[in-house]
Amino acid sequence: MSEATMVPDISRTVQKWRKKRGSLIMAxxxxxxxxxxxxxxxxxxxxxxxxxxxxxxYEVITFYNYFRLEPPGKNVVSVCMGTxxxxxxxxxxxxxxxxxxxxxxxxxTEDGQVHLQSVxxxxxxxxxPVVVVNGETMGKIGPEDVKSIIRKCREEH
Amino acid sequence: xxxCGIAAGAEPVYRALADAVRDRELNIEVRKTGxxxxxxxxxLVEINVDGAPRTMYGEVGVDAALRLLDEHVGRKHVVxxxxxxxxxxxxxYEEPGHDxxxxxxxxxxxxxxxIDPTHIEDYIAxxxxxxxxxxxxxxxxxxxxxxxxxSGLRGRGGAGYPAWMKWSFARKAExxxxxxxxxxxxxxxxxxxxxxxxxxxxxxxxxxxxxAGYAIxxxxxxxxxxxxxxxxxxxxxxxxxxxxxxxxxxxxxxxSDFNYDLEVRLGAGAFVCGEETALMASIEGKRGTPWPRxxxxxxxxxxxxxxxxxxxxxxxxxxxxxxNGGAWFAKIGTKKSSGTKVFAxxxxxxxxxxxxxxxxxxxxEIVMDVCGGVPPGRRVKAVQTGGPSGGVIPEDKLDxxxxxxxxxxxxxxxxxxxxxxxxxxxxxxxxxRFYMGxxxxxxxxxxxxxxxxxxxxxxxxxxxxxxxxxxxxxxxLKRLARSxxxxxxxxxxxxxxxxxxxxLRYFMNEYEEKLLQPV
Ligand SMILES: Cc1cc2nc3c(=O)[nH]c(=O)nc-3n(C[C@H](O)[C@H](O)[C@H](O)COP(=O)(O)O)c2cc1C
Ligand code: FES
Numbered sequence: 249m250s251e252a253t254m255v256p257d258i259s260r261t262v263q264k265w266r267k268k269r270g271s272l273i274m275a276x277x278x279x280x281x282x283x284x285x286x287x288x289x290x291x292x293x294x295x296x297x298x299x300x301x302x303x304x305x306y307e308v309i310t311f312y313n314y315f316r317l318e319p320p321g322k323n324v325v326s327v328c329m330g331t332x333x334x335x336x337x338x339x340x341x342x343x344x345x346x347x348x349x350x351x352x353x354x355x356x357t358e359d360g361q362v363h364l365q366s367v368x369x370x371x372x373x374x375x376x377p378v379v380v381v382n383g384e385t386m387g388k389i390g391p392e393d394v395k396s397i398i399r400k401c402r403e404e405h
Numbered sequence: 406x407x408x409c410g411i412a413a414g415a416e417p418v419y420r421a422l423a424d425a426v427r428d429r430e431l432n433i434e435v436r437k438t439g440x441x442x443x444x445x446x447x448x449l450v451e452i453n454v455d456g457a458p459r460t461m462y463g464e465v466g467v468d469a470a471l472r473l474l475d476e477h478v479g480r481k482h483v484v485x486x487x488x489x490x491x492x493x494x495x496x497x498y499e500e501p502g503h504d505x506x507x508x509x510x511x512x513x514x515x516x517x518x519x520i521d522p523t524h525i526e527d528y529i530a531x532x533x534x535x536x537x538x539x540x541x542x543x544x545x546x547x548x549x550x551x552x553x554x555x556s557g558l559r560g561r562g563g564a565g566y567p568a569w570m571k572w573s574f575a576r577k578a579e580x581x582x583x584x585x586x587x588x589x590x591x592x593x594x595x596x597x598x599x600x601x602x603x604x605x606x607x608x609x610x611x612x613x614x615x616x617a618g619y620a621i622x623x624x625x626x627x628x629x630x631x632x633x634x635x636x637x638x639x640x641x642x643x644x645x646x647x648x649x650x651x652x653x654x655x656x657x658x659x660x661s662d663f664n665y666d667l668e669v670r671l672g673a674g675a676f677v678c679g680e681e682t683a684l685m686a687s688i689e690g691k692r693g694t695p696w697p698r699x700x701x702x703x704x705x706x707x708x709x710x711x712x713x714x715x716x717x718x719x720x721x722x723x724x725x726x727x728x729n730g731g732a733w734f735a736k737i738g739t740k741k742s743s744g745t746k747v748f749a750x751x752x753x754x755x756x757x758x759x760x761x762x763x764x765x766x767x768x769x770e771i772v773m774d775v776c777g778g779v780p781p782g783r784r785v786k787a788v789q790t791g792g793p794s795g796g797v798i799p800e801d802k803l804d805x806x807x808x809x810x811x812x813x814x815x816x817x818x819x820x821x822x823x824x825x826x827x828x829x830x831x832x833x834x835x836x837x838r839f840y841m842g843x844x845x846x847x848x849x850x851x852x853x854x855x856x857x858x859x860x861x862x863x864x865x866x867x868x869x870x871x872x873x874x875x876x877x878x879x880x881x882l883k884r885l886a887r888s889x890x891x892x893x894x895x896x897x898x899x900x901x902x903x904x905x906x907x908x909l910r911y912f913m914n915e916y917e918e919k920l921l922q923p924v
Contacts, residue, residue: 268668269689269690269708270670270688270689270690270708271690272690273670273671273673273687273690274670274671276673277632277671277673307692308690308691308692311675311692311693311849312673312674312675312693313673313674313675314632314672314673314674315673315674329594330594330595331594331595331751331752331789331792331823331825331839331840332594332595332751332752332757332825334594334839335751335752335753335825335827335831336752367633367674368592368594368633368674368676369593369594369595369596369597369633370408370633371408371591371596371597371600371633371634372408372409372412372444372597373444373595373596373597373749373751373757374409374443374444374445374447374597374749374751374757374758374759375409375412375413375444375445375447376751376757378412383635384412385408385411385412386412387409387412387413387447388413
């Protein structure tokens with residue numbers, strides 16, 4: 249779906265959160281869950297419906313690491329860069345991903361298939377190093393796992 | 406079935422077992438529980454059937470699980486090879502030849518790995534919600550605060566402030582409306598105690614929230630959970646729904662005139678939001694920038710109303726204290742640091758996972774006896790506690806007992822409970838750079854000492870690492886550290902230099918090796 253053809257329906261989200269105090273971030277979470285990012289036209293709508301200035305919404309989106317303004321790749325690979333994972337070779341794993349995908353951390357491959365990013369501790373340190381692939385946490389990632397994760401991402405689409 | 410178990414492949418193991426039990430028409434129940442704490446040995450399967458010894462098995466795959474059904478359940482004998490100590494054997498990782506005194510004592514983790522966290526009945530069956538019942542029927546708000554005072558419970562989120570004192574300030578504060586907040590942001594990388602409790606025993610935290618809210622006179626409680634913990638969010642939302650259905654949350658709780666509702670709010674990936682004033686800004690739907698204190702949250706917190714904020718682990722301690730009395734709790738641990746502390750021991754530890762030990766246990770007992778030290782052929786070099794706000798503790802100081810004060814004397818802190826074991830292959834300059842880099846990225850940028858000071862310290866550390874440093878750089882590092890400590894707005898900037906200072910204190914030689922002209 250391109251952004252121009254997309255007619256987002258966020259009225260339910262807005263209805264749910266409008267009356268509650270301090271709900272902007274919760275509404276943004278719902279929007280990102282639905283679209284994978286926060287599209288600009290949705291922010292515009294949200295501003296109108298919730299009666300907050302657009303600038304306030306952008307101020308919030310840009311502060312928090314979790315919110316994205318661009319659509320991610322079809323697959324999202326997050327390498328944990330928390331202390332436990334770092335000590336157990338997370339940096340090396342990330343370099344392997346970068347090399348094999350031909351991207352830097354925070355980028356999406358040219359074909360739009362894989363988005364590589366690093367994240368802060370996902371709380372699974374006992375199994376470090378940890379990689380989260382499309383929401384699924386995978387532990388004890390060795391060099392050989394890097395290749396198979398990439399292969400799996402590419403096959404599924 | 407917690408995040409770590411699922412990550413290690415517990416889901417297919419559960420399905421295989423459940424299917425096999427159904428196909429074979431066996432009369433046994435296959436249950437899911439929360440994290441037991443032995444994360445590096447996941448997936449774990451415990452078998453408890455009549456006629457055979459109750460046994461826990463580690464690193465169980467699908468094939469092994471089916472073999473367990475055949476042999477342990479079918480032929481009633483323990484399958485050798487992958488047996489691990491069970492949940493009820495407190496010294497989990499104890500191995501032959503290790504000090505038997507090194508035992509865990511589970512208060513916070515009392516139900517983790519034992520109950521099914523998605524069933525409120527399981528929690529109630531183990532004495533759950535007796536604390537709030539006693540509070541409403543017998544103690545009253547002041548009585549609750551009194552018991553907590555007797556217990557000596559101190560905050561487990563970092564600073565170790567006495568819980569009763571904060572509650573008492575919030576209780577006394579004037580306001581038509583008051584808020585109770587649970588800090589489940591757990592931003593310290595390498596720490597996941599709070600996640601395990603939320604996933605493995607969410608009702609324990611809810612009961613703590615009820616008691617704290619009742620004590621301070623709150624009408625609403627907010628659970629602020631980081632978005633990186635989807636399973637914990639699920640479990641806590643489910644638990645709130647169940648509690649509401651049973652009249653434990655909402656209007657006229659347990660038939661009393663106590664009205665109190667609970668709501669979940671999500672973080673969005675900002676470490677600084679664990680800091681209490683930034684967290685409140687975030688709940689209000691704003692950027693998570695801290696504000697200078699005073700005013701303290703007890704006077705002017707969320708939306709300017711009196712508020713109290715406690716950490717997940719602090720709250721998980723509350724119900725047992727109210728149920729068993731403050732005096733019971735005060736007897737555990739040391740005089741000034743009572744009770745237990747949960748540590749997430751990771752890094753190079755042989756058995757990484759969660760351990761709950763009485764305060765006063767030595768670091769050596771935790772690392773060597775409970776967690777089995779480092780793999781053979783390696784040497785423990787240091788232990789890092791307190792995350793980005795803490796410091797390293799060298800091997801020769803490991804006999805120090807764990808208390809708030811003793812760790813501080815060593816230049817580290819108790820922190821939230823991340824404990825990272827480092828061996829002789831880990832470089833201390835690299836660790837210092839790792840934490841400083843973390844703080845630079847996570848600084849909210851509101852105050853200059855943190856924003857600029859952190860960046861400058863980082864530049865110097867990089868320069869030293871690249872072999873271009875001089876002794877003057879060490880002096881400059883220390884001077885910058887002092888200014889950041891003194892002048893930063895919030896705890897993030899005030900404590901960010903700690904990892905650098907503590908590595909300088911104990912491992913100066915590693916810096917010197919890199920300097921152009923040695924000192
Ligand atoms: C930068 C920063 C991050 C913090 N992160 C957390 C956190 O993730 N979880 C937490 O409970 N406390 C965190 N704290 C401590 C809280 O500000 C606060 O002291 C704590 O939630 C109080 O609860 P307690 O008294 O029960 O420990 C952080 C503090 C700072 C300065
Ligand atoms: S450090 Fe990677 S999961 Fe905690």
